[in-house]
Structures are given as structure tokens and as C-alpha cells.
Amino acid sequence: MQPDDIKSNILTTTLESAVNWGRKHSLWPMPFGTACCGIEFMAVLAARTDIARFGAEAIRFSPRQSDLLIVAGRISIKMMPVLIRIYEQMPEPKWVIAMGACASTGGVFDTYSVIQGVDKFIPVDVYVPGCPPRPEGVVEGLIKLQKLVETEKFSDYSTTRGK
Amino acid sequence: MLLPKIITKVQDKFPSVTLDTTQFAGEDIIHIQGSYNLDVLKLFRDNGFNFLADITAIDNLTLGGFERFAVVYHLLSHETAERVTIKAYVPEDQPELPSAESLWKTADWQEREIYDLFGISFKGHPNLIRIMNPDDFQGHPLRKDYPRLGRKERDDFPVVKRGINKEAAQ
Ligand code: SF4
Numbered sequence: 001m002q003p004d005d006i007k008s009n010i011l012t013t014t015l016e017s018a019v020n021w022g023r024k025h026s027l028w029p030m031p032f033g034t035a036c037c038g039i040e041f042m043a044v045l046a047a048r049t050d051i052a053r054f055g056a057e058a059i060r061f062s063p064r065q066s067d068l069l070i071v072a073g074r075i076s077i078k079m080m081p082v083l084i085r086i087y088e089q090m091p092e093p094k095w096v097i098a099m100g101a102c103a104s105t106g107g108v109f110d111t112y113s114v115i116q117g118v119d120k121f122i123p124v125d126v127y128v129p130g131c132p133p134r135p136e137g138v139v140e141g142l143i144k145l146q147k148l149v150e151t152e153k154f155s156d157y158s159t160t161r162g163k
Numbered sequence: 164m165l166l167p168k169i170i171t172k173v174q175d176k177f178p179s180v181t182l183d184t185t186q187f188a189g190e191d192i193i194h195i196q197g198s199y200n201l202d203v204l205k206l207f208r209d210n211g212f213n214f215l216a217d218i219t220a221i222d223n224l225t226l227g228g229f230e231r232f233a234v235v236y237h238l239l240s241h242e243t244a245e246r247v248t249i250k251a252y253v254p255e256d257q258p259e260l261p262s263a264e265s266l267w268k269t270a271d272w273q274e275r276e277i278y279d280l281f282g283i284s285f286k287g288h289p290n291l292i293r294i295m296n297p298d299d300f301q302g303h304p305l306r307k308d309y310p311r312l313g314r315k316e317r318d319d320f321p322v323v324k325r326g327i328n329k330e331a332a333q
Contacts, residue, residue, distance in 0.1 A: 077316050078297045084323055092326050112304055112313020113296070121320045157326065 016154050023067070023093065024149040025055040027142070030066035030090065032083060035073030037100035040132035049135035054142055063089040068145070070138075071124075074102035075115040087122045093152065097141050098124045101131045165211045166191055166245050172210070173203055182229050182252065190246055194229060197253040197260040204236060204249065208266055212238040212247060215267040218274060220281045221250075224307040231255035232283055236263070253283055262288040280305035 029051075033041055044051055051057055060066040063086045075083055087096070098118055101107035104127045106116035118124060125148055128141040170191065174181050180203065183194040195203050216237040223231055230252035238247050253260050262285035263270040274285045275294040282303035285291060293300060300316065302309055 077300075078295075080320050084320065088323060094325065111311060112309075112316055115317055115320075120318070121322050123323075123325050 017150075019154075020150050020152055023152075024146040026058075027054075027056040027068040027095070027145070027149070028058045028060050028066040029056055029068040029070050030060055030063050030086070031070050031072060032086065033070075033072040034075060034079060035102060037072035037102065037132045040135065041070065041072045041099065041138065044135040044138045049139055051139060051142060054139070054146065056142060063087070064091065066090060067094045069094065069096045069122075070099055071096065071103040071118050072099040072132075074107060074109055075118055076113050077115065078113075080115050080118075080121065083118065084121060092157070093149075095125045095145055095149065096122060097126045097128060097138075097145060099128045099138060099141070100133055101129065104129065107131060164245070165240055165243050166247060169207060169210050169212070169247075173206060176206065177202060187248075190248060192248045192250060194233075194250045194252065197230070197234065197251040200234070200236070200249070200251040201261045201263065201266070203251075204238075204263055204266055207238055207247065207249070211240045211242050212245075214239040214241055215263070215269055216246070218263070218270060218277065220277045220283060220305075222281065222305065222307045228252065232258055232281060234260060234277065234283060258283040259286060261286045262291075264288055279303070282306065 031038065031041055033039070043049065045057070045059065056068065063069070067090065069087060069090060071083065098104040102109060102114070103118050104124070106114050110116070115121070126141045126145045128137050130137050170184060170193065173193065177195070177199060180196050180199040181193065182196065185192045185194070193203070216239045218237070219235050221233040221235060223233060232253045232255065233250045234253060236249040236251070238249065239245070251260060258281070260283070262274055264274065264285070265287065271289065272294060274288055275291060277283050278285065278291055279293040279295050280303055292298070296304070302314065304313070
């Protein structure tokens with residue numbers, strides 16, 4: 001190998017940014033579709049917007065295989081324990097997108113049975129507004145999340161959960 | 164036309180049970196005493212009204228009525244496509260009436276729904292447990308005296324966090 005070849009074939013970086021780069025382009029979403037937003041989320045996956053272009057096409061219906069929870073739809077008081085459980089089953093690192101008005105704030109459903117925003121109980125990284133959001137909106141949210149994944153620091157991971 | 168004949172039959176057979184008969188939007192409504200609902204329903208079923216389309220309930224707290232609660236049966240005749248509504252009134256202090264599950268199996272879940280949301284219980288129901296709300300839910304939210312925003316059920320969950328120190332990350 002010539003010295004010139006070596007120059008053009010070696011890239012120096014930090015492990016952190018290399019890992020974050022990998023993570024951000026291979027988010028595996030776990031869709032938690034409970035209402036109309038869940039239907040709209042199918043359009044996000046379909047050919048026109050196709051989030052495979054962002055490396056997020058591997059939809060997993062097992063929380064243990066995914067690192068991005070997409071809450072699409074209203075969450076009732078009966079569903080919230082399930083959602084919390086699924087969130088806790090996801091391995092670190094993990095992120096959450098609240099898709100639509102209902103998941104973010106409860107939307108128009110200001111009643112005893114609807115959680116007024118899942119961020120009251122689980123951490124949400126990106127909120128996508130709309131009722132339902134257009135697929136482009138979800139893609140925008142995904143790009144925003146990718147930027148967030150980029151900034152994650154290894155030194156911030158605490159060894160004790162929820163510290 | 165099945166209906167006029169049956170209504171006279173009901174009135175003749177159970178004069179004290181039938182509280183009133185009215186009409187709304189071209190459909191007949193028969194108001195009866197709750198505890199005799201099975202007798203009346205059976206008579207309808209055996210005379211052509213073979214299909215139980217729906218059961219629901221009304222809280223008359225602000226509306227006024229014979230009693231606080233009315234359990235409403237919507238029947239349909241597959242023969243003549245006639246419909247009839249039967250309102251069975253149940254008092255507030257003893258919200259209980261016989262289950263129609265023995266007449267129509269479909270009453271099973273609908274009665275559970277009424278039990279869950281209105282707190283009206285059905286004697287003889289095979290499995291009278293909540294169907295919509297969580298099992299440990301307190302109260303009956305479709306009663307008019309139940310607060311719309313609930314009694315803090317929706318705020319009562321543990322807060323979970325990520326295993327990452329978020330404050331430091333920002
Ligand atoms: S935000 Fe709108 S579209 Fe989405 S779940 Fe709520 S009501 Fe349905």
C-alpha cells in the first residue's frame with residue numbers, strides 16, 4: 001500500500017461520534033399506534049415518504065429490539081401502564097417521539113380517561129404537532145431526533161437508572 | 164305491522180308494569196318498570212322482535228323521568244324491519260335489574276359496559292366485571308355526577324426516566 005493510499009483510506013474520529021453516527025442512521029422504531037395517528041404512521045412508512053431513506057425502516061414490534069418509541073395516538077388510563085412497561089423494556093439508548101396532539105398533550109380529549117400528554121410519565125424527545133401530523137411532519141421530527149442522537153455523550157450515561 | 168298488536172298485548176298483560184308509551188321520530192318507546200324487563204322483552208322476542216340491536220342506559224339526573232336510570236333496549240324485527248325501544252327504569256338507591264343475557268347472548272358485553280359506566284348491575288349475568296375501564300377503577304364515569312376530568316385517575320402513574328443524565332446532556 002502506498003503512503004498516499006493510506007492517507008485517503010484512514011479517517012480519524014472519536015468513538016463517540018462514530019457510534020452516534022451509526023445510531024442515528026439506524027433507528028429502529030417501535031410504533032405504539034393507538035388511534036388515528038397510528039394509521040397516518042403507516043403512510044410514513046409507505047413509498048411516498050418512506051423513512052427507510054433515514055435508516056428507520058426496520059419497524060420492530062418488540063420493544064427489546066427497538067430504540068425509538070413512536071407514540072402515535074391517544075393513551076388512555078388503561079393503556080398507560082402498558083406504555084410505561086414497553087418503554088422500560090426497551091434497552092438503552094432509547095428515544096421517544098410523541099406523534100400528534102393526543103400523544104403530546106391529550107389533544108381535544110380532555111377527559112378523565114385520557115392521559116394529558118405522555119411526557120407526564122415518560123421522557124419525550126421530539127413532539128410532532130398535528131392532528132394527525134402529515135407524514136412530512138413525522139419525517140421532520142425524525143431528522144430532529146437524529147440531530148439529538150448526534151449530541152448524546154457517553155459520559156452522561158449513568159450507571160443507576162433514572163438518576 | 165307487528166308493533167301495535169304487541170303493544171296492546173303488553174299493556175293488557177302487564178298493566179301496572181307499563182308506565183307509558185310514547186313516540187319519537189316515528190318510533191315507539193315503551194316505558195316499563197325495570198324489575199319486569201325480562202317478561203316484556205320475552206314477549207317481544209317471541210312475537211317477532213328477534214334481534215337485540217343495542218342496550219344502553221340514560222342517567223336522568225338532570226332530565227327528569229320515572230326513575231334516575233333508564234336501561235334502554237333497542238329491538239328489531241328481521242321479519243318486518245320494525246324497530247321498538249324499551250326503556251326500563253331503575254331507581255337510584257337500588258340500581259339493579261335482571262340480565263337479558265338469557266334471552267340474547269349479545270347482551271353479555273353490553274350489560275358489562277352499562278355496569279362499568281353507569282354502575283347498574285344485572286342479576287343473573289354470567290360475568291359482570293368492568294369491560295372498558297381498568298379493573299381497579301373506582302366509580303362510574305357516565306353518571307352525570309361524575310366529574311368530567313375525573314378524580315385524578317389520569318395523573319396517577321409512576322414517572323419513569325431514561326438511564327442517562329439528561330440535564331448534563333443539554
Ligand atoms: S392527534 Fe388527531 S389524528 Fe392523532 S390520535 Fe389524536 S385525534 Fe387522532
